[in-house]
Amino acid sequence: MKHRWGTIVLAWALVLALLSTGAAVPGTVQAADPPAGYVLSYFGGVPYDDSLHLAYSTDGLNWTALNGNQPVFRPAIGTKHMRDPYVGRKQDGTFVLLGTDNWNSEYIMVYDSADLIRWTNGRLVRMNTNAMHTWAPEFFWDAAKGQYGIIWSGNTDRNRTYVNYTPDFKTVTAPSVYYDPGYDVIDSHIHPWNGTNYLFFKDERSTGTTPKSILAARSASLTPGSFSVYTGAITETGTEGPFVIKSRSENRWYLYADYYSRGGVFGAWTTTDLGSGAWTKLASGTFTLPAGVRHATAFEVSQSELDRLKAAKWGPYRLQSHNYPDRYIRHSGETMRIDANVAPLEDSQYRIVPGLADPKAVSFESVNQPGTYLRHYNYVLKQQANDGSAAFKGDATFTMTAGLADGAKVSLRSYNYPDRYIRHYNYELVLQPVTTATDKADATFSLVYP
Incomplete structure (x- = not known):
């Protein structure tokens, strides 16, 4: 169930181009105003708390916690403990929050928001009836289907990435296998660029050449089963929950991953060519995240959205x-x-x-x-x-x-x-x-x- 999340919202012209080619648009459409920064969603914080936390950044490297690194929202459904929170933007510009409800639950938590501050309509959505866990849910817009695809990590004999399709995040199709390279994988995250969909995931095996590390696969379509691995291990052993964002100032990408055994420590890697599969680890001190961050994801926001979040007053405490x-x-x-x-x-x-x-x-x-x-x-x-x-x-x-x-x-x-x-x-x-x-x-x- 681990820690991960991420997706970046692209400029509207690019979104239209991606839709025409059938590429994924995680978090879906762009904000009405030009993007001005990123918002990070995560759980953990100091002290540790299984609830939604938010942080922001204007450069994708240096992140400032909102609400003093305390939860901005605590769920009141299911176990009331939300892990792996993923926030994405729908086609209408509003937001959906997905979260892991429990270690072995068939359900995920779902909430709606128009402003990233007030979360409403909490509901538990059943993703399978096979007693599989439903870890680290994310979603993308599939233009060809006219529906959202919710991907998550599930287990039968081993872990695979599954998908359910939904028009409204209330009713979902039966699950089907979305990505299965033939071995244990979790924490899949899709990042589209230039007509190609890149899927980053954790090799969950304990042995082999890339154990407990992040790899990437790619596909020209969103069809389940169409992704092929094209990298070796991008990160070291002991990482999970990858997410990727693109710099707003240049053709450069940043990949973040959670050193899950270190209690809220992340690593970051960078590349100027997603297709090459070559990533360089960033030195400590060249990026900063709030203390205690666990399983994060990020998306772009406009200046007005960012200003509203920075002015918000959560609590009281x-x-x-x-x-x-x-x-x-x-x-x-x-x-x-x-x-x-x-x-x-x-x-x-x-x-x-x-x-x-x-x-x-x-x-x-x-x-x-x-x-x-x-x-x-x-x-x-x-x-x-x-x-x-x-x-x-x-x-x-x-x-x-x-x-x-x-x-x-x-x-x-x-x-x-x-x-x-x-x-x-x-x-x-x-x-x-x-x-x-x-x-x-x-x-x-x-x-x-x-």
Whole structure:
């Protein structure tokens, strides 16, 4: 079920050309406005969460998490745990979210959205009746059929890529084998270019010349069974969930894959010729992704769509003390404390927004006093209005890390005093260095919904 996703939306003129040749258009049509960047969908994050996360990039290399790397949407159907989230654009310009529901489920999760912010019409769609798992679903538009093809990884005696066709993501045809090179494969991802459909996949075998690595096949059509392998291993052993995007500035492509045993570490490779099968690994530091990313995919968005996502305020959240779990961070005037039985509840609710001093970090905006933020002053935490100064922005920006006392929770490191963390002391919030076990417990919090 692994981690993967990806597809890039092409310029409208190219879409028309592809449709005329019967090529795949993953995520389908282009946004109405010219593309201005990419959006990454993934699960994981810090702390780990089986829900939809989003990030954005303007160059396809450096990605900034939205909502402070916290979930932007949690499903309320099935197991309520969504893995391998895939977001694609339909022919009408709206979006569909697909996700793996469970390790051994015959169903996938499906949601609809017009704006990538509000997800509605949640439903479980049964993809097979053979007790196969349905991992890592993606979809493409098949112009010849006038329907969407949903591809996914299923298993009988071994894993293959299957397809169901649908006009509406509600009713689907019976599954059929879409891609089977004769050995165990998962995590298929289609990327069309210049009349050819390229299918990237994971060799799931544990032995052989390309075990647990990413390869590619290609076809001039979308016909099931028409793809042929044309590369050796593109990535190292221990990778899965590939997705591919094209640079918007040149004929260059980037392939990302998840080092699935490393807990949210990705590798990236590049080529200037998809047909050659030759890829070069990018050095660490030449690309950045949010911490904890698992099984991702990406698609293009317009400037207006990107601006709307960057301005969105998900949440709100409460910060629950690790070692005093009946107490939550709250404001009382400008004073910041941890208290039990907070009233009104909104005094303990915050929206996580891109860091005022650095969008890769986070700031905490009060729900009931919008425009005011959690900030430190003389190493004491306060809630104050943003005065627009560089000093305020630095004081109100924090790096969210894995919890110092519990890695499934979070700790908040000061942006401008990176040797100090938010911790409680006598129930009040202060900014201090953290060394002892007590310090670490005091500086660890759970992010919870109200």
